[in-house]
Amino acid sequence: MTVIPSTSSTTGRAQSRLVQVRTKILKENDVVARALRKSFEDAGLYVISLVSSPGAGKTMFLEKTLLALRDRFRVAALVGDLATDNDARRLARSEVPVKQITTGTTCHLEAEMVRTALDGWDLNDLDLLFIENVGNLVCPASYDLGENLRLVLFSVTEGEDKPLKYPTIFNTADLAVITKSDLAQAAEFDPALATKNIQTVRPGMPILSVSAKTGDGMNEWLSAVVTGVAGL
Amino acid sequence: MHELSIALSLVDIAEQESDRRGGVQVLAVHVKLGPLSGVVKEALTSAYELAREGSPLADSQLVIEETPIVIRCPQCQIESTVPSIYELCCPRCGTPTADIVCGRELEVTALEIEG
Numbered sequence: 001m002t003v004i005p006s007t008s009s010t011t012g013r014a015q016s017r018l019v020q021v022r023t024k025i026l027k028e029n030d031v032v033a034r035a036l037r038k039s040f041e042d043a044g045l046y047v048i049s050l051v052s053s054p055g056a057g058k059t060m061f062l063e064k065t066l067l068a069l070r071d072r073f074r075v076a077a078l079v080g081d082l083a084t085d086n087d088a089r090r091l092a093r094s095e096v097p098v099k100q101i102t103t104g105t106t107c108h109l110e111a112e113m114v115r116t117a118l119d120g121w122d123l124n125d126l127d128l129l130f131i132e133n134v135g136n137l138v139c140p141a142s143y144d145l146g147e148n149l150r151l152v153l154f155s156v157t158e159g160e161d162k163p164l165k166y167p168t169i170f171n172t173a174d175l176a177v178i179t180k181s182d183l184a185q186a187a188e189f190d191p192a193l194a195t196k197n198i199q200t201v202r203p204g205m206p207i208l209s210v211s212a213k214t215g216d217g218m219n220e221w222l223s224a225v226v227t228g229v230a231g232l
Numbered sequence: 233m234h235e236l237s238i239a240l241s242l243v244d245i246a247e248q249e250s251d252r253r254g255g256v257q258v259l260a261v262h263v264k265l266g267p268l269s270g271v272v273k274e275a276l277t278s279a280y281e282l283a284r285e286g287s288p289l290a291d292s293q294l295v296i297e298e299t300p301i302v303i304r305c306p307q308c309q310i311e312s313t314v315p316s317i318y319e320l321c322c323p324r325c326g327t328p329t330a331d332i333v334c335g336r337e338l339e340v341t342a343l344e345i346e347g
Contacts (some may be wrong), residue, residue, distance in 0.1 A: 016259050016344050021249055023340045025241050027261070108234055139234035142272035142338065167317040168270045171330070203320050203328030 014191050019161065029143055034112035034148030036118075043123035046229045047131065049109075049145050051169060052153035053162075054135030057179040059087045061212040062132055066094035068222055073127040073229060080109040080134045088131065097121065108139035111146060128229055137156055137166040155180040156189035160197055167201035175206050177221065182211040235275040238338070239283035246289055253345065259293050260293040260344035266337035267301055267317060295344075301335035 024030060040047050050058050062077060069075050076097040077085045088100035099117050101109060114131060129159070131147060133140045152164045152173035157180060165169045170176065176198050184191070191209065198205055210217035246258050246310045261280075265273060273296055280294040300313045305322035311333050312323050 016346055018262070018342045018344050019253075020250075020342045021340055023245050025238055025244075025245065025338050025340060028241070032273075036283045068331070106234075138270065142234065142238075164318070168268050171268055171317060171332075172270075199328065201317055202318070205330070 009223060017092070021146045026142060029087045030113045032115055033144035033146040036111055036115060039123060040146060040148070043126070044232055045123050045126050045129055046232055047129045047147045048151060048225065048228070049133060049147040050151045050153060051130040051133045051137065051173065052135060053137045053158065056135070056153045056155045057212060058132050058135070058153055059090055061177070061179055061210065062130055063094055064212045064218060065130070065222070065225070066091060066096050068071045068178065068218065069128065069225065070094060070096050074125060075128040076126050077130040077132065078114060079132040082107070082134060095132045103134055107134055107136050108142050108143055109145060110168055111134050114145050128225070141169040141172050143148065149174045151175050151177055153177045153179050156184045156187045160190050160194040163197040163201050170198060170201045173202065173205065175208065177222065178207065178209040181209045181216055234273055235279040236282060238271055239276060239279035242280065242340065243283045243287050243289050246292070246297070246343055247287065249343055250288060250345070256342050257346040258289050258292050259346060260295050260343070261340060262295045262339050263295065264297050264299055264337040264339050266299045266335040267336040268332065269338040271338055273298060297341070299334055299337050302333040303329050304331040304333050305329055306331065332334040
């Protein structure tokens, strides 16, 4: 602890001094996230989180992913929303364990919410866990959830400049997925421009283009997941 | 808008530190904020005004120091400050890089206390 003389006071009061306290503001989240990461690692569990704006197609993408992988891995999903359990019910159609996290007014998932939601699940019984964040491209950027891989998704109907408008979340992600590629032509989507914009805010980020509806590009995505699980 | 929960954490951290020092009054909370922290300075400032209400920090100020983005070039191995997230390229050789050395800061650095 260093005490700095009151000459560096910003409040202008004579009777004051500065004491250094280097504390991360999200220290509590980071502590829980670190513990989660350790428990995932101990259980040999690969964890993928998904972030996007509302309506980018996360849930459909995830539903198709769960269906494709459920015979190959012991897979489960957590899904965050402000309200309703609609998404959990949709994902439950894939017949894998699914839990809804209802955040109320909170616009993002925090590590503690993930920890609480996982209560009652034996992580050793799982190979692969997906965490679908609340639809929001701003707030989730600041919160580590202990995941191995963070996906950022955006759909062709959202426009190529989405990465430039929300640079921080793209910068914190490990893999970008462009969704609804079956609508690309109708939306006059320019994939080269989208790629350029992603690379501007996160140089070197791998990018996949998929249509969960037609299945186009899904094999490449599923291979990436298999590689991730194998790499543990 | 997660700045309110961040501001509440700030008040908590400062209160804990104040308690640890026998309930000394906190006059200002100094924070370092990086452009890649995901937190907006103006939003945090407004949120702090709400968060401090009814707490022992009700009269405290929030002092935000904005940090630059610093990248490390994989080619030159040098660290450089870049003007924005849209220019994550080495100013010397132009190589793009995601190796960010500074810019994600979201931390309390100091408290200004009475006495």
